[in-house]
Amino acid sequence: MADGSATIEGATTIAADRLRSFIERVERLEEEKTTIMNDVKEVYAEAKGEGYDVKTLRSVVRIRKMDRAERQEQEALLDLYLSALGEG
Amino acid sequence: MADGSATIEGATTIAADRLRSFIERVERLEEEKTTIMNDVKEVYAEAKGEGYDVKTLRSVVRIRKMDRAERQEQEALLDLYLSALGEG
Amino acid sequence: MADGSATIEGATTIAADRLRSFIERVERLEEEKTTIMNDVKEVYAEAKGEGYDVKTLRSVVRIRKMDRAERQEQEALLDLYLSALGEG
Amino acid sequence: MADGSATIEGATTIAADRLRSFIERVERLEEEKTTIMNDVKEVYAEAKGEGYDVKTLRSVVRIRKMDRAERQEQEALLDLYLSALGEG
DNA sequence: CGGCGCTACGTCCGTC
DNA sequence: GACGGACGTAGCGCCG
Numbered sequence: 001m002a003d004g005s006a007t008i009e010g011a012t013t014i015a016a017d018r019l020r021s022f023i024e025r026v027e028r029l030e031e032e033k034t035t036i037m038n039d040v041k042e043v044y045a046e047a048k049g050e051g052y053d054v055k056t057l058r059s060v061v062r063i064r065k066m067d068r069a070e071r072q073e074q075e076a077l078l079d080l081y082l083s084a085l086g087e088g
Numbered sequence: 089m090a091d092g093s094a095t096i097e098g099a100t101t102i103a104a105d106r107l108r109s110f111i112e113r114v115e116r117l118e119e120e121k122t123t124i125m126n127d128v129k130e131v132y133a134e135a136k137g138e139g140y141d142v143k144t145l146r147s148v149v150r151i152r153k154m155d156r157a158e159r160q161e162q163e164a165l166l167d168l169y170l171s172a173l174g175e176g
Numbered sequence: 177m178a179d180g181s182a183t184i185e186g187a188t189t190i191a192a193d194r195l196r197s198f199i200e201r202v203e204r205l206e207e208e209k210t211t212i213m214n215d216v217k218e219v220y221a222e223a224k225g226e227g228y229d230v231k232t233l234r235s236v237v238r239i240r241k242m243d244r245a246e247r248q249e250q251e252a253l254l255d256l257y258l259s260a261l262g263e264g
Numbered sequence: 265m266a267d268g269s270a271t272i273e274g275a276t277t278i279a280a281d282r283l284r285s286f287i288e289r290v291e292r293l294e295e296e297k298t299t300i301m302n303d304v305k306e307v308y309a310e311a312k313g314e315g316y317d318v319k320t321l322r323s324v325v326r327i328r329k330m331d332r333a334e335r336q337e338q339e340a341l342l343d344l345y346l347s348a349l350g351e352g
Numbered sequence: 353c354g355g356c357g358c359t360a361c362g363t364c365c366g367t368c
Numbered sequence: 369g370a371c372g373g374a375c376g377t378a379g380c381g382c383c384g
Contacts, residue, residue, distance in 0.1 A: 019321075022311045026304055026325050033300045037377080040293045047286040056165045058379080061290055063166075064175070077144045078151075084192035085199065087152070107233075110223040114237050117216045124209045125359085128202055133372095135198040145195075146360085149202055172280035173287065217382090230383085235341045238357080242337070246330055253323045305364090319365085322375085354384095361378075367371080 044054045063071060082088055132142045151159060170176055220230045308318045 018314065019316065022307060022316065022321060023324055023328075025307050026321070027328070029300050029304045029307070030325075033297055033304075036293050036297045036300065040290055040297075043286060043289045043293070050282065052283065052286065053165060055379085056162070056169055057286065057290075059166050060169050060173070060287055061294070063170070064287070064291070074144070077141055078147050081144055081148050081195060082151070084195055085148070106226065107228065110219060110228065110233060111236055111240070113219050114216055114233075115240070117212050117219070118237075121209055121212045121216075124205050124212065128205045128209075131198060131201050131205070138194065140195065140198065143361090145198060145202075148199055149206070152199070152203070169283060172283055229344070232341070232344050234357085235337070235344065239334075239337060239341065242330075242334055246327075246334065249323070249327060249330070253320070253327065256317070256320045256323065326375085356383085357381090359378105359380075362376095364375080365373085367373100368369100 044057060047057055048054050066074075079088075132145060135145055136142050154162075167176070220233060223233055224230050308321060311321055312318050
């Protein structure tokens with residue numbers, strides 16, 4: 001057929017190509033993501049090499065990401081639970 | 089062969105059985121471990137059903153497991169980093 | 177007070193007991209889990225004592241688990257495709 | 265003081281700047297990562313808009329990744345066995 | 353102590 | 369829109 005697409009086979013081929021396109025776009029993005037994650041690890045490694053405590057650095061990043069109000073709420077709840085258990 | 093073990097093949101069989109035994113013992117134990125982990129999840133789910141905050145409960149368990157001195161040390165370091173950044 | 181629970185303090189006490197119960201159940205289960213994990217380590221140690229390579233044994237266990245997971249995954253994917261065809 | 269850094273306060277300031285640099289590099293990278301993750305979501309959304317089943321697409325991506333991982337794992341295991349034979 | 357594997361946590365999705 | 373389940377990432381601990 002001249003236009004090469006009006007058959008069922010042609011339609012299937014187009015769908016398969018489209019599917020492949022989506023899959024490969026996702027895989028490409030995930031590859032980029034992996035690169036970024038490795039970069040993060042490298043930054044922490046560099047900081048560690050200068051004597052910083054990585055675990056604490058991660059805590060700092062996590063805490064800065066939390067909204068201040070939410071953070072205080074969380075701390076207050078934890079204190080409540082601990083004091084209910086008689087621990088402080 | 090009468091004694092059933094003096095050939096290379098016999099030795100191989102015995103070794104394979106022994107290997108299989110180790111592997112299966114480990115797999116059995118890991119299955120038990122998975123059961124326990126599910127039990128833990130159920131306890132948290134039950135607590136959640138009674139209005140407790142699961143995230144905080146997990147924090148409590150984690151904190152109780154930490155040695156008190158280590159806990160304070162960690163908090164002090166975090167405070168130091170945060171105040172160095174002008175956040176508190 | 178006769179029923180011992182109608183005050184805010186009473187309510188707090190009851191909640192603390194319940195809280196303590198949850199926490200201790202979790203801690204008990206985690207203790208069991210630790211025991212199991214130690215058992216696993218012992219099995220590997222015993223195998224090592226008989227000349228097996230522990231790293232390889234761990235790989236075998238891991239791959240057998242991956243095989244199971246992948247098999248289930250493939251079956252789930254097949255189900256997805258079949259149901260997609262049945263509904264299309 | 266001429267060089268402006270030999271005091272304890274000066275040292276603290278320098279450390280704080282360095283600390284801030286690490287933290288901000290990480291935060292910048294995590295921002296990029298979030299962007300990528302949103303891009304992935306958009307691809308899936310677009311595919312969904314063309315009638316593809318997102319859950320199935322995700323399964324395909326995951327299985328292709330597992331296949332790669334399992335292949336590498338199998339190769340590593342083979343290497344282990346081969347080197348074990350070479351050293352035995 | 354550095355890498356690796358496992359567990360745990362947060363996030364996203366479908367459901368009710 | 370809250371809930372629960374599933375997935376992927378991050379954190380932790382063991383092993384070498």
